[in-house]
Amino acid sequence: xxxxxxxxxxxxxxxxxxxxxxxxxxxxxxxxxxxxxxxxxxxxxxxxxxxxxxxxxxxxxxxxxxxxxxxxxxxxxxxxxxxxxxxxxxxxxxxxxxxxxxxxxxxxxxxxx
Amino acid sequence: xxxxxxxxxxxxxxxxxxxxxxxxxxxxxxxxxxxxxxxxxxxxxxxxxxxxxxxxxxxxxxxxxxxxxxxxxxxxxxxxxxxxxxxxxxxxxxxxxxxxxxxxxxxxxxxxxxxx
Numbered sequence: 001x002x003x004x005x006x007x008x009x010x011x012x013x014x015x016x017x018x019x020x021x022x023x024x025x026x027x028x029x030x031x032x033x034x035x036x037x038x039x040x041x042x043x044x045x046x047x048x049x050x051x052x053x054x055x056x057x058x059x060x061x062x063x064x065x066x067x068x069x070x071x072x073x074x075x076x077x078x079x080x081x082x083x084x085x086x087x088x089x090x091x092x093x094x095x096x097x098x099x100x101x102x103x104x105x106x107x108x109x110x111x112x113x
Numbered sequence: 114x115x116x117x118x119x120x121x122x123x124x125x126x127x128x129x130x131x132x133x134x135x136x137x138x139x140x141x142x143x144x145x146x147x148x149x150x151x152x153x154x155x156x157x158x159x160x161x162x163x164x165x166x167x168x169x170x171x172x173x174x175x176x177x178x179x180x181x182x183x184x185x186x187x188x189x190x191x192x193x194x195x196x197x198x199x200x201x202x203x204x205x206x207x208x209x210x211x212x213x214x215x216x217x218x219x220x221x222x223x224x225x226x227x228x229x
Contacts (some may be wrong), residue, residue: 004155006155008153034217036220041223041225042222042223043117043119043204043220043221043222043223044156044204044220045220046217046218046219046220049217088155088156090156099144099146099161099168099169099208099218100146100158100161100169100171100172101146101148101156101158101206101218102158103148103155103156103157104155105153105154105155106155
């Protein structure tokens with residue numbers, strides 16, 4: 001079983017739709033959760049960072065963490081064509097001395113005008 | 114541009130040659146990480162360095178790969194005797210010193226290595 005599972009999609013939605021992206025994980029040691037956006041042939045860009053269960057909102061983006069279910073989500077409201085990218089979930093264990101991130105494979109999203 | 118810098122952006126090598134990838138972290142950041150992204154795969158951790166120290170190299174292949182982050186200058190990821198399977202995008206990330214919100218990592222634009 002992989003540590004982090006993420007449906008690769010692709011996911012295609014019309015402009016203005018609400019998008020839901022999800023990841024599950026198997027190791028309860030993960031404590032810090034991030035979502036990155038990666039445009040084609042570019043580096044990942046940090047979108048959201050959370051470390052507790054519950055919701056965190058930033059503009060059109062909401063990150064949700066459910067540690068009891070080992071499940072995280074990213075919601076995008078009023079999606080725009082410029083949101084078309086690959087979305088990567090990432091997480092980190094709270095271990096001293098090692099800061100590596102473990103990533104999902106990414107979900108490719110296309111928002112159609 | 115105060116972001117993470119990587120060069121070259123594209124690198125073509127023939128099998129058996131050496132590849133050197135360079136990374137300059139964001140200003141004020143002293144932690145550097147290298148990740149590899151194979152086609153249709155997510156990013157995989159390779160190595161985590163602080164100035165003059167390798168902290169975690171658990172993701173680095175034992176043969177042919179090495180990394181350094183000297184006191185002065187950029188971090189270098191070196192791949193000796195490259196093979197076609199080394200073709201990938203290599204990303205560098207940096208984060209601030211311990212105690213200053215080290216939970217977030219900021220990525221560079223990547224170096225795309227093609228081995229012919």
